[in-house]
Amino acid sequence: MIKRKLVLSFPENIVTKPITYRLVKEFNLEFNILRAEITPNMEGKMLIELKGDKAQIDGAVKYLSQTGVTVQEAAKDIITDKNQCVDCGLCTSICITQALVLDDKSHKLKFNKDKCILCELCLDCCPVSAIKVHI
Amino acid sequence: MGKTIEEINEKIKSGSVVVLNAEEIIEYVAEKGVKRTAKEVDVVTTATFGPMCSSGAFLNFGHPDPPIKMTKVWLNDVPAYAGLAAVDAYIGAAELSETEGMKYGGAHVIEDLISGKPVKLRAIGYGTDCYPRKEIETYITKDTINQAFLFNPRNCYQNYYAATNSSGKTIYTYMGKLLPNFGNVTYSSAGQLSPLLNDPYYRTIGMGTRIFLAGSQGYISWYGTQHNPGRERLANGTPCGSAGTIAVIGNLKEMSTEYLRACIFQGYGVSIFIGIGIPIPVIDEEMVEFLRVKDEDIYTEIIDYSVKRRNRPSCGKVNYGQLRSGKVTINGKSVQTGSISSYFKALEISNVLKDEIKNGKFYLTNFVAPLPLEEPYINLDILSREELQ
Ligand code: SF4
Ligand code: SF4
Numbered sequence: 001m002i003k004r005k006l007v008l009s010f011p012e013n014i015v016t017k018p019i020t021y022r023l024v025k026e027f028n029l030e031f032n033i034l035r036a037e038i039t040p041n042m043e044g045k046m047l048i049e050l051k052g053d054k055a056q057i058d059g060a061v062k063y064l065s066q067t068g069v070t071v072q073e074a075a076k077d078i079i080t081d082k083n084q085c086v087d088c089g090l091c092t093s094i095c096i097t098q099a100l101v102l103d104d105k106s107h108k109l110k111f112n113k114d115k116c117i118l119c120e121l122c123l124d125c126c127p128v129s130a131i132k133v134h135i
Numbered sequence: 136m137g138k139t140i141e142e143i144n145e146k147i148k149s150g151s152v153v154v155l156n157a158e159e160i161i162e163y164v165a166e167k168g169v170k171r172t173a174k175e176v177d178v179v180t181t182a183t184f185g186p187m188c189s190s191g192a193f194l195n196f197g198h199p200d201p202p203i204k205m206t207k208v209w210l211n212d213v214p215a216y217a218g219l220a221a222v223d224a225y226i227g228a229a230e231l232s233e234t235e236g237m238k239y240g241g242a243h244v245i246e247d248l249i250s251g252k253p254v255k256l257r258a259i260g261y262g263t264d265c266y267p268r269k270e271i272e273t274y275i276t277k278d279t280i281n282q283a284f285l286f287n288p289r290n291c292y293q294n295y296y297a298a299t300n301s302s303g304k305t306i307y308t309y310m311g312k313l314l315p316n317f318g319n320v321t322y323s324s325a326g327q328l329s330p331l332l333n334d335p336y337y338r339t340i341g342m343g344t345r346i347f348l349a350g351s352q353g354y355i356s357w358y359g360t361q362h363n364p365g366r367e368r369l370a371n372g373t374p375c376g377s378a379g380t381i382a383v384i385g386n387l388k389e390m391s392t393e394y395l396r397a398c399i400f401q402g403y404g405v406s407i408f409i410g411i412g413i414p415i416p417v418i419d420e421e422m423v424e425f426l427r428v429k430d431e432d433i434y435t436e437i438i439d440y441s442v443k444r445r446n447r448p449s450c451g452k453v454n455y456g457q458l459r460s461g462k463v464t465i466n467g468k469s470v471q472t473g474s475i476s477s478y479f480k481a482l483e484i485s486n487v488l489k490d491e492i493k494n495g496k497f498y499l500t501n502f503v504a505p506l507p508l509e510e511p512y513i514n515l516d517i518l519s520r521e522e523l524q
Binding site for chain 2: 091102
């Protein structure tokens with residue numbers, strides 16, 4: 001039995017339900033959706049944890065890739081350095097789960113950790129390197 | 136009856152001046168009307184804080200003994216231009232380090248100088264009778280050299296395009312990381328706070344105008360490169376894309392890294408966040424009409440940066456209210472937006488400038504000459520000598 005945390009990116013046109021159903025059914029995996037952000041007409045993202053046989057997990061990852069889902073190992077932890085950040089908001093255009101948003105009132109960057117799916121898309125977008133992976 | 140700069144400065148001196156920032160003025164006019172606002176408000180502070188690549192600093196290092204005529208200069212391994220007199224050089228913000236590449240550049244040198252950090256100066260020369268030394272390596276700070284002044288040939292764009300990417304892969308541009316298939320939209324203007332959008336026809340902002348430049352009191356020295364006032368405009372005077380620009384100058388030794396920051400756009404290069412604040416005198420009612428402009432009244436075009444040509448196609452027009460809401464629609468698809476320039480910082484600068492004026496630390500100026508309202512915008516074509524004769 002092993003555990004793996006993965007970030008899945010679903011293209012706009014893929015329906016997620018049958019895919020997750022098959023993961024459980026056919027690969028005999030314990031499957032946990034930790035966070036998900038699926039909006040119509042937009043790319044969807046999901047942070048999942050898979051528990052099961054290594055061979056089963058590999059099979060499931062292969063199946064996912066074949067259906068057009070991008071699979072990526074999840075990062076450890078994302079942090080934003082408040083001293084570095086200039087509150088431009090560039091990263092908020094990248095973060096699909098809206099874990100990174102500008103506060104309406106203060107205009108400052110707000111990082112809502114609970115919404116972060118550790119996809120790492122924001123990492124190389126910050127002009128002052130205020131977004132980092134915490135190890 | 137209008138107000139003169141001299142009258143406003145008298146009020147600053149006596150402490151009775153009324154100053155609002157460019158956000159506050161919007162509601163003020165909505166509440167009190169144009170006439171009353173023109174009477175009651177003296178100054179509106181505008182500001183912006185965004186990456187402005189066309190920036191750099193002139194430095195004079197002082198003469199070593201024996202002296203040197205520097206022909207090549209490096210500051211922390213970043214080349215500076217030395218084709219000037221013996222110990223003068225210009226360090227450009229976008230210049231990259233010869234040892235660290237895109238991780239460190241001229242902008243970082245400028246930021247390090249402002250924060251007082253020691254910077255390694257290396258220079259070579261060919262040696263002359265009057266300048267016998269051929270090389271030098273030493274450390275400097277802003278306090279150990281004669282002059283250090285920022286001189287930026289193009290800053291403070293009057294509006295700018297928004298960017299997106301229609302292609303199938305992520306691209307890295309000066310407008311930031313653009314995700315595939317219209318994955319995001321980035322934009323760069325401070326909108327309703329932006330200086331030249333609040334004085335669209337340059338009635339009060341001109342050459343010689345005193346400004347807030349990265350924490351110091353600097354000046355507009357000229358109109359900026361690529362100044363393009365002829366851009367199509369709305370009835371409120373604001374252009375629907377990049378238009379006017381200014382060249383600015385100020386004492387680097389008085390600047391603060393709160394308002395100037397080096398930055399790196401992955402895959403593109405080094406740039407520099409510059410904070411600029413410009414006070415606009417409320418000279419008459421017409422000025423109030425311009426100053427009341429709000430994000431919803433300022434439009435820009437979303438440009439597809441995946442097209443590798445000078446002329447890139449537009450994906451539609453949007454206003455800054457829509458851009459700032461976090462989402463816009465392109466071809467029926469909802470797309471997330473993000474700003475490259477910081478509204479938070481711009482607002483902060485507009486408030487700092489407001490306080491400086493109220494406290495009698497910043498006086499307004501009449502410009503010496505206006506910014507041109509007509510200027511050709513020329514592209515570089517590849518021509519032979521014969522074609523030009
Ligand atoms: S891109 Fe960087 S500087 Fe800008 S808001 Fe995000 S973390 Fe802050
Ligand atoms: S890694 Fe970054 S882009 Fe991805 S969800 Fe977390 S904050 Fe958002």
